[in-house]
Amino acid sequence: MKKIVVLTGAGISAESGLQTFRDGDGLWHNHRVEDVATPGAWERDPELVLEFYNQRRQQLFDAQPNPGHLALAKLESRFDVSIITQNVDDLHERAGSTHVLHLHGELKKVRSTVDPSLVYDLEGWELNMGDCCEKGSQLRPHIVWFGEAVPNIIPAVTMARSADIFLVVGTSLKVYPAAGLLEQVPDGVQKYLIDPNANPEYYVSNLHVIREKAGIGLPALVDELLKG
Ligand code: OAD
Numbered sequence: 010m011k012k013i014v015v016l017t018g019a020g021i022s023a024e025s026g027l028q029t030f031r032d033g034d035g036l037w038h039n040h041r042v043e044d045v046a047t048p049g050a051w052e053r054d055p056e057l058v059l060e061f062y063n064q065r066r067q068q069l070f071d072a073q074p075n076p077g078h079l080a081l082a083k084l085e086s087r088f089d090v091s092i093i094t095q096n097v098d099d100l101h102e103r104a105g106s107t108h109v110l111h112l113h114g115e116l117k118k119v120r121s122t123v124d125p126s127l128v129y130d131l132e133g134w135e136l137n138m139g140d141c142c143e144k145g146s147q148l149r150p151h152i153v154w155f156g157e158a159v160p161n162i163i164p165a166v167t168m169a170r171s172a173d174i175f176l177v178v179g180t181s182l183k184v185y186p187a188a189g190l191l192e193q194v195p196d197g198v199q200k201y202l203i204d205p206n207a208n209p210e211y212y213v214s215n216l217h218v219i220r221e222k223a224g225i226g227l228p229a230l231v232d233e234l235l236k237g
Contacts, residue, residue: 010089013234014172015081016190017094017101020179020204024075024224025100027068031181032206047155055147059136062150066116066134069098077178077223078104080231087235088174093165095180095187097152110168112161112187118151162186169193174234177202179223203227 019029030037044050045061082105084090091108092101097116101109121127121142128151129142140148153159165187169175175194182188194200196214203219203226219226 010087011173012171013084013088013090013174013176014168014194015090015092015176015178016169016180016187017081017092017096017178018180018182018187019096021077021223021227022072022075022096022098022100023179024077024222025072025098027065027072027098027100029179031183042155046152048157051149051154055149056138058150059138062116062152063135065097066131066136069116070134072098072100074100074104075224077227078106080228082106084231084234091168093161093168093187093190095184110161110165112153112159112165114150114152116150116152119148120151122146122149159186165190166193170195172198174198175200176230177204178227179204182208201230203230 019027023029029035040061045058051058078100081090081092081101085107090106091110092106093110093112094101095113097111097114099115099117117131119129119131119136121144123144123146124142127142136148136150138147142148169190170193172194175198177191177200182191191200191213198215200213200216201219202216203221203223205220205222207218207220219230
């Protein structure tokens with residue numbers, strides 16, 4: 010079975026109603042990264058950080074996978090598919106994809122601030138000050154903040170290097186180390202980039218750019234790959 014590796018970003022969930030980060034109406038236009046998504050923010054004002062992620066979680070409960078997520082799940086009928094996502098939502102899993110690696114954490118999980126190995130599924134959407142792990146310390150969002158290590162980049166690089174076909178969907182490719190994954194894919198491998206605002210200046214070999222929304226471009230590409 011041929012191996013398809015997919016790198017996704019916030020754009021694939023935009024048509025499910027979740028805001029991206031850097032588009033005109035993106036989250037980073039209304040919130041400062043250093044106020045809500047860094048270890049320093051957590052030290053200075055944990056309530057604000059919790060509130061930011063509680064809002065994201067509440068929105069996720071109302072969101073459903075869109076045709077882009079569903080198309081990727083369908084690819085598994087003929088290919089060995091691995092998804093590397095920068096997204097913290099669970100829309101790939103809910104669409105039916107079975108191999109999803111989260112680079113930046115998962116919104117529906119929380120973890121201990123004294124023992125990072127203690128990770129829990131959160132019931133409901135709200136995490137508050139005073140919610141503690143079994144060792145009695147405050148729980149934090151299970152999110153990789155700016156300035157923190159990205160442990161899953163190691164398996165992600167291995168996946169990118171082993172791809173027979175590589176897809177990139179809905180990411181501005183501005184945040185490293187995730188953005189560097191495209192360069193890890195061997196030169197001869199066919200690559201596709203689906204993004205309505207894709208930067209025309211990617212100097213990567215064998216890259217086919219599809220300037221469409223994921224909900225349109227992905228089902229069409231998946232149909233083509235399934236036929237081919
Ligand atoms: P960005 O907001 O940087 O980029 C979103 C991309 O999606 C842009 O290139 C848009 O053109 C594209 N886009 C918008 N609507 C789309 C649609 N319907 N279909 C396809 N593409 C669409 O989001 P990311 O690249 O995911 O990290 O951002 C990377 C990381 O930066 C995030 O994981 C997050 C953020 O800060 C953390 O919070 C650690």
